[in-house]
Amino acid sequence: MSTQIIRPARTLQGSLTVPGDKSISHRYAMLAGFAEGTSRLANFSTGADPHSSLGCMEALGATVRKGPGAAVEVTGVAGDFRQPARPLDCGNSGSTMRMLSGLIAPHARTFTLIGDHSLTMRPMERIRKPLAQMGARIELVDGHAPMTIHGGPLEAIDFTTPIPSAQVKTAVLFAGLQAMGTTSLTEAVRTRDHSEHALKAFGATLTRTAGANPGDPSKLSIAGGQKLKAIDATVPGDISSAAFFLCAALLYPDANLVLDSLGMNPTRAALLDVITALGGRIKVLTVDEHHGEMIGTIQVNRAEGTLPTEPYVISGALTAQVIDELPVLAAVAPYTSGGIIIRDAQELRVKESDRIALVAKNLRAMGAELKENPDGLEIPGKQSLHGASIDSGTDHRIAMAFSIAALRAAGDTQIDGAEAASISFPEFFTSLDSLAQR
Numbered sequence: 001m002s003t004q005i006i007r008p009a010r011t012l013q014g015s016l017t018v019p020g021d022k023s024i025s026h027r028y029a030m031l032a033g034f035a036e037g038t039s040r041l042a043n044f045s046t047g048a049d050p051h052s053s054l055g056c057m058e059a060l061g062a063t064v065r066k067g068p069g070a071a072v073e074v075t076g077v078a079g080d081f082r083q084p085a086r087p088l089d090c091g092n093s094g095s096t097m098r099m100l101s102g103l104i105a106p107h108a109r110t111f112t113l114i115g116d117h118s119l120t121m122r123p124m125e126r127i128r129k130p131l132a133q134m135g136a137r138i139e140l141v142d143g144h145a146p147m148t149i150h151g152g153p154l155e156a157i158d159f160t161t162p163i164p165s166a167q168v169k170t171a172v173l174f175a176g177l178q179a180m181g182t183t184s185l186t187e188a189v190r191t192r193d194h195s196e197h198a199l200k201a202f203g204a205t206l207t208r209t210a211g212a213n214p215g216d217p218s219k220l221s222i223a224g225g226q227k228l229k230a231i232d233a234t235v236p237g238d239i240s241s242a243a244f245f246l247c248a249a250l251l252y253p254d255a256n257l258v259l260d261s262l263g264m265n266p267t268r269a270a271l272l273d274v275i276t277a278l279g280g281r282i283k284v285l286t287v288d289e290h291h292g293e294m295i296g297t298i299q300v301n302r303a304e305g306t307l308p309t310e311p312y313v314i315s316g317a318l319t320a321q322v323i324d325e326l327p328v329l330a331a332v333a334p335y336t337s338g339g340i341i342i343r344d345a346q347e348l349r350v351k352e353s354d355r356i357a358l359v360a361k362n363l364r365a366m367g368a369e370l371k372e373n374p375d376g377l378e379i380p381g382k383q384s385l386h387g388a389s390i391d392s393g394t395d396h397r398i399a400m401a402f403s404i405a406a407l408r409a410a411g412d413t414q415i416d417g418a419e420a421a422s423i424s425f426p427e428f429f430t431s432l433d434s435l436a437q438r
Helices: 022-034 048-059 094-104 125-133 166-176 194-201 239-249 270-277 316-321 323-335 346-350 355-365 396-406 418-423 428-435
Strands: 003-006 011-017 038-042 063-066 072-075 110-114 137-141 144-150 158-160 182-186 206-209 219-223 232-234 256-263 280-290 293-302 312-314 340-342 371-373 376-379 389-391 413-416
Touching (some): 022 038, 022 048, 022 094, 048 418, 125 144, 125 166, 346 355, 355 389, 389 396, 418 428
Parallel strands (some): 312 340
């Protein structure tokens, strides 16, 4: 386990291009591996998780070529996965295991999906239930991986997601793409829509039907038997990776950061609204659209004048929209003027770690006062923190979140398990050093 020492900084300034979006990279990798032809993907994520998805596609018969920079070429199997010679290794990636399950379940093969220790602790029953309703036979160990899928023809279903989960939605849509009939899916809380854009980019037809009454959730429908064709695409920069630097800009009155080629999908851009509410100032310099995904360049710094004095509450649908960014928002909450209250975030307890517990533990180690609740945290603002030894729990988002908190702490901070950052952002510490003015 490696450690990283973070020294305090007096401000952050400069420009940065973050790695390709992890969520989009996963989906492009899987659909390219399933499609007919060769897809060329520029700015593919450099994180370990999407490369687990690429490895699984190779094991299923796709050809993957990694070019210079972050370019990837994937020649797909034209809808016919082969029987893998060994278990499909998903590494640390819950996204790979959950979404890939829906893509492979309609194939008359037997697939075993495995992962590292952290992945075997994460819940998979949420995937098994809808796929079983469609006719797949899936074996779990007490609701967890390893997962064995006895694939075969599937029937379309009309499914309502019990929890906000883009991964569950994606598994159902991927299975529905190949099922007999038209599969429909309703979300009470709309989650990120990368799968819908990716499926359309590869040639699938999806429809969204508005609810019967104003405020009712809409329904997604996808007809089975559709074929996919290869694409050329550029993956936008990952806003969840940018979140660390967006939050860092809140820490200094003279911070000034420019983030280039950033994904600005509306179902992910709620983070920008949170940053603004906490006292950030965001200016969109450019914006463009590629395969349904918005890509832009933004400038971020701290707004002048009086900052908010009341706690900012993140709850309900907003919690689901910024679920991946909550660790870093919580890590900088003590430095904000009003503090942050996080509710309805019990999903954080079953991520790569119990993120609520680890955030609370590490903030207390740095001297913060806070209240830990079953579904979130209450963190007062206007606090001063000191350097400490941080337990990352081998969780990439915890390691990076507390590297940001360390920038304003008194004294050096040691991040234990810093190598976890490579799961999503291998260049994180180098990028942080390039922007931090000391």
